[in-house]
Amino acid sequence: MVSPYVRRQRLATVLRTLREERGLMADELAKRIHYSRTKISRLENAYGRPDVGDVVKILDVLEIPDEQYLSIVRLASAASAKGWWDRYGDTMGARQRLYVDIESGATTIREYNQSAMPGVLQTPDFIGALINLTKAEGPLDFNPKKMTDARLQRMESLFRPGGPTYEVVVDEVVIRRLTVPPEIMKAQLRHVIKTLDNEPQLTLRVLPLRAQLVGTLLPRATFTLYTFPAAEDPPMAVVDTITADLVYTEPREVERYTRRYDYLSQAALSPDDSKRLLIEAAQEPSD
Template structure:
């Protein structure tokens, strides 16, 4: 199965290229095929699952040859495919669904986590603590139980026999600054230790807060790098911001983030030293939690 999200991006680029090649504006095309302007904009920005009937009207209006027409319709069928993540509705927001789509179809995943624990490696106890933390910021727009189930499903997909290789550089500040109970953080660290110890495809490297990172400026935020087995799917970077994810596919941009990731990984503790570090922190947190009871 090929990534529906990546197919939507390819379809969006193809429709936009065909429209522009015929000298049509979005407004002109919308009027000609009786489709709303906003719907065409969303189609050309890969923001919706394509409607095959609308797309066939667009291709007819653009005078697309039969062979090319059939290729685009096939692309649209793949773009419209639903994944397991779509079953969760609003309990799994668009950013989580994007991550699940890319994770499911990726060959390799590399991430730098600056302010949060990797969602795909979180323990149930830790996720519950995050829900409580989220409640302090206002009412929730999701069902916690469904959200927890979805996140556990993401982890299950990572651990499947043909799952991707996954490695993350975890900034040490996440461990100390995230305001969850000590026992929840300890459970999370032990959960990651178990995953890394039992699965060679998963690597966590801790970036100590006092280490220097030579070779350039520091990263400004968390980011994720994906490669795919399908030769038609180029590597991509996803940059995390407060309100949205920035999708980068230009070779120069992806290369820049890849170079930054390599510098962070080189400065971080090794896989084995990271396990020892996380074990030590988890033990101290457990002792601290016990002394407060």
């Protein structure tokens, strides 16, 4: 499946470029089609699912040639498509919904996680333990059961035949600094080991506590890099902050995170040594 989110990004760029090429301000375009300036802004900034009818009106006003017209309408249709995650709405968590949308159309996924086990690798018990920690910070903005169900379906979707390759660098702090009951953590590690054995698309490296980073600083946040099959869809970096996920498609910004990931991957243990570390951690006494 093509990611609707990624298509919305491309559609936004196309619409904004066509308007600017014709020397129109957003306010003027809005007046010509009797829409609000806000509606034009939302379309040109990829906020929300677009209405294909709105896009058609804009194309008519801009007098787009027939050879472009149909391809843009198809792009708008793809941008407005729904995925399996839409039936959950934001009950699965708005942030998880963003990630699963982007993943759905990716060719490669590379992630650095400095504080938690990657969501797509979590077991139900581990998810439950994290939910209990989240409750201590205040009211939840998602439905725990639906979030858990969606995360399990997300794992199934990610590791589907023909799905993206998934590389992840996990900081050893994630394994050593227990934030969940020890037995749940051990079961989580055993699950990751089993997944590594069963899913050839998955590669995991552990960044050891004593790793020597050369040529870069330790990133301040978890981040994920994506590439997509269509040349028109640029690589993307998504940075996980405490309050929001920041999406970057500007080449210079994406390159910064790509370089960071390359340095981290080089400093991390090999996949085989990382797996051995996970096995040892899963076998250590709980005390």
